[in-house]
Amino acid sequence: MKFYWGPHTCAIGIHILLEEIGTPYESVKMDVAGGEAEQELFKAINPKGKVPTLVRDDGTVMTEYGAIATWLARTNPDKGLIPADPEAERRGIEVMDYAVGTLHLQGFGRLFKTENYEPQDALHQTLKLGQASVKEQGRSIIDAALIILDQQMAGRAYVAGDAFTIGDTALFYATRWAPQQGIPLPPNLAGHYERMTARPAVARVRAIWGEA
Ligand SMILES: N[C@@H](CCC(=O)N[C@@H](CS)C(=O)NCC(=O)O)C(=O)O
The missing domain is CATH 1.20.1050.10 (Glutathione S-transferase Yfyf (Class Pi); Chain A, domain 2)
Incomplete structure (x- = not known):
């Protein structure tokens, strides 16, 4: 998986989940404050121009905090990241x-x-x-x-x-x-x-x- 993030952004929360899970990922640091997320090069990956963005090994792109977090939790059920109750x-x-x-x-x-x-x-x-x-x-x-x-x-x-x-x-x-x-x-x-x-x-x- 490829994880796109930028300093000072909300992506830190998804980065923490990746580390809590211990799953392998490639980290891609972006200059979000400098406008890199809004450039065409990145928009070709995520047309929303936002981080966090997580690209799976099959090339499919995941966006939106809750969706990414839920997918990470559901695909790693042994980590207990979604309460059973x-x-x-x-x-x-x-x-x-x-x-x-x-x-x-x-x-x-x-x-x-x-x-x-x-x-x-x-x-x-x-x-x-x-x-x-x-x-x-x-x-x-x-x-x-x-x-x-x-x-x-x-x-x-x-x-x-x-x-x-x-x-x-x-x-x-x-x-x-x-x-x-x-x-x-x-x-x-x-x-x-x-x-x-x-x-x-x-x-x-x-x-x-x-x-x-
Ligand atoms: N609705 C998105 C919001 C993500 C978002 O707003 N990300 C900000 C960083 S905290 C961003 O990438 N902004 C791009 C920019 O400012 O150009 C989500 O839930 O992931």
Whole structure:
């Protein structure tokens, strides 16, 4: 398999899953911040122009965080990355979807890719009125999401319960951006972040990413 990722991106969560599973993969580092994911060369592989992208040995391309994570978990059932209990599975998916869809794409997306959310009308474009309000809106979405996720993590070591599962990698990648942006993590999320960074697979990935 070929795994495409870029520093500072959400792809770290899938990278952690690959290391947790111990499956062989080729790592392809991309300059996502420099726009490499949007270039035609990469779009020929993934027309969405996004990482994480995982290309299987038969050449088929997998995209979207939840889909890749679920496929990795289901094809490696001995690793227990999806809880057997349906209620625990639901809890994990609920956190994963919210971390990806809301905290990341609605919240941090507005801080990192402000221009994508800026109103396109002439007044906003000329006076550049949009950027500050988009960032403020992003910050409010992040603050509200962190409170909700913190409440959901009360009394739980990991998103689905006591054991590490796929949803933990999504919560980890999205919450780790908060301190990087000067936004403090509430206590249950800070505890989850610490538990995640203590995992050997996470330490290995952070070393590959040049963070440790
Ligand atoms: N819906 C996608 C979102 C992936 C995404 O937004 N990836 C960002 C990095 S965190 C990206 O590749 N952006 C490309 C760019 O900024 O050019 C998923 O769930 O995987």
